[in-house]
Amino acid sequence: MRTIVLAATGLPGILMTAALVVVVCFWLLVAVGIASADSLDADVDLRPWGMGGVPAAVALSLLTVLAWLLGVGSAVALVRLLPAGAMSAALRTLAPATAAYVAWRLTCRFVRPLHRLSPDEPGPAAGPAARGRAV
Numbered sequence: 001m002r003t004i005v006l007a008a009t010g011l012p013g014i015l016m017t018a019a020l021v022v023v024v025c026f027w028l029l030v031a032v033g034i035a036s037a038d039s040l041d042a043d044v045d046l047r048p049w050g051m052g053g054v055p056a057a058v059a060l061s062l063l064t065v066l067a068w069l070l071g072v073g074s075a076v077a078l079v080r081l082l083p084a085g086a087m088s089a090a091l092r093t094l095a096p097a098t099a100a101y102v103a104w105r106l107t108c109r110f111v112r113p114l115h116r117l118s119p120d121e122p123g124p125a126a127g128p129a130a131r132g133r134a135v
Contacts, residue, residue, distance in 0.1 A: 007075035008068075012096045016068045023064045026057065050108040053115035063107040070099035 008017045029035040040056040051059040074095040082088040 003076050003079055004072065007072045007079065010075075012093070013072055013075055016064070016071045016096065016099075019064045020068045023061045027061065030057075049104070051111050054111050054117075058114070059107060059111055062110060063103055066103035066106050067096075067100045070103055071096045074099055 007013050026035065030037050037057050038055045040060070044056040044060070046052050046056055046059050051063070075092055078088060078092050078095060082091065
């Protein structure tokens with residue numbers, strides 16, 4: 001347990017831990033009703049990153065959770081499997097970047113099936129009939 005806490009709160013794992021805390025706080029605000037799950041959609045377009053089709057908060061939350069799990073998990077595995085030394089330190093430094101890349105690829109793969117559950121929001125309506133409607 002101590003190894004997990006040290007991996008999550010030591011460098012470079014603390015960066016992913018801080019991002020995870022932000023995600024948890026955001027979803028707590030959504031649960032209370034202060035924020036909405038689609039509040040990031042106007043600011044972020046994730047289609048170029050391969051994560052479009054679901055609310056941005058869902059895709060970014062999934063990315064953060066996967067990156068944290070993979071980053072902390074790989075740090076713990078490296079501490080347990082490799083003896084202390086220069087090679088171990090180099091691998092522990094490289095592990096978070098690799099974890100972030102793998103998390104991004106997994107997020108792209110996990111988001112694909114969610115397209116059916118969360119259809120893309122339509123763009124702004126145009127034309128005289130749309131302008132005359134009350135919003």
